[in-house]
Amino acid sequence: MPCMTMSSFWQPVSMRIEGIQTEIDGVFTYDLRFTKSADRTSYHFEPGQFNMLYLPGVGEAAISLSGDRMAESVWRHTVRVAGRVTHTLSRCRVGDTLGVRGPFGQGWPIDAWVGDDIVLVAGGIGLAPMRPVIYEFLRRRAEFGQITLIHGARTPETLLYSTEHAGWERGGIVVQATVDRASSTWRGHQGVVTLLLDRLSIARPQRTHVAMCGPEIMMRYAAISAARRGISDERMWVSLERNMQCAAGLCGHCQLGPMFVCKDGPVFRADRVHSLLAVEAL
Ligand SMILES: Cc1cc2nc3c(=O)[nH]c(=O)nc-3n(C[C@H](O)[C@H](O)[C@H](O)COP(=O)(O)OP(=O)(O)OC[C@H]3O[C@@H](n4cnc5c(N)ncnc54)[C@H](O)[C@@H]3O)c2cc1C
Known part of the structure; x- marks a missing residue:
């Protein structure tokens, strides 16, 4: 599994919401930072890859990485409110934590x-x-x-x-x-x-x-x-x-x-x- 170094791919790592920007109506960008410094050292993704964002008790959704891969330790995701997971995410605030699995898939060549x-x-x-x-x-x-x-x-x-x-x-x-x-x-x-x-x-x-x-x-x-x-x-x-x-x-x-x-x-x-x-x- 490419870049899958920070944990087993079944095991979400905990990330904290550092920032939330409203992009357009119903679309938000979340800046996520690892809560454990050990996870930060293996931070790496390729443009076009995605993460599974996990909200306990609600579910998981596939969301692409939308930020700069060289930006240190912040994983940025732009999310359109569609259903259960993304709607619950839209009610989260800075400081809340969520689980993240990834990055997954093949990006742009x-x-x-x-x-x-x-x-x-x-x-x-x-x-x-x-x-x-x-x-x-x-x-x-x-x-x-x-x-x-x-x-x-x-x-x-x-x-x-x-x-x-x-x-x-x-x-x-x-x-x-x-x-x-x-x-x-x-x-x-x-x-x-x-x-x-x-x-x-x-x-x-x-x-x-x-x-x-x-x-x-x-x-x-x-x-x-x-x-x-x-x-x-x-x-x-x-x-x-x-x-x-x-x-x-x-x-x-x-x-x-x-x-x-x-x-x-x-x-x-x-x-x-x-x-x-x-x-x-x-
Ligand atoms: C590789 C990948 C990357 C993605 N990247 C992003 C991203 O960067 N930002 C973002 O906002 N969304 C992205 N999505 C779409 C996102 O995963 C879905 O909208 C997801 O279903 C949201 O979860 P939910 O629980 O909120 O909605 P759900 O309850 O799962 O679904 C809500 C509604 O959307 C429909 N739906 C579910 N999945 C899809 C889909 N894949 N395509 C079209 N309709 C669907 C359902 O049938 C339902 O009507 C990505 C999907 C994939 C597969």
Whole structure:
């Protein structure tokens, strides 16, 4: 199990909520810090990996790491209130503790992208698992060609991390935001992310990677758009979500054909999952 050094993967470690930021309505970012210093020494995750957050008596939920992997000892998670676990989490306060198992899964293959152009396509909260990649790009900007982030949301108010976008642009990442429903003050794009992908200047499709995270329908259409632009399936990457329980490839809840989303994903090369994307959780 990659990076699974701080405990057995069944055994949650205790983490304390150090900070809570309201990102948008119903979406909060939690800064978690190990309560035991021994756990801090093995602190490490790869962009795109996830943790299982455990609230005793309530349950566990898979949540991606959304912070900077170089930020010392703080594991940041951005959570949309969906059901039992996330609703209970939304009532937690700074100083409360919870259990964490992880990190799990395969992240974004950043090192394989060195020298190439990158297009990140994120829908809604799908930007959360991509933010650690963005921090990595900002740190290693000179190693990559053109980097573009296309981020779509329902309304301008629901664009995630909007206060950071200008800083990302200053760091050399082109940020294009688009919304389904514009407000009277919105000066950006309107429409689905694929419209922006269709219009994007792609100078060297054979040296361009497209990484996608968001609703599956969005990723499906973004993949069609990227294919039209000459980008092959081997250069497209998707982060998938399935109902997850053990997170270790044993229980079968997140099985996708011969693969497990928790262990073989959540990031997959598109050609590995293309024919399986219509399959719902088992
Ligand atoms: C690898 C991975 C990474 C994830 N990262 C994040 C993240 O960074 N932030 C975040 O907010 N959420 C993330 N999720 C989704 C999160 O795990 C689910 O929303 C989870 O079910 C929340 O637990 P809950 O007990 O609050 O809700 P539940 O009671 O489990 O579910 C609430 C509702 O959401 C539906 N649902 C459950 N799981 C999913 C799913 N995977 N996709 C779509 N609908 C679902 C249920 O059917 C139900 O209607 C991730 C999921 C996976 C598999």
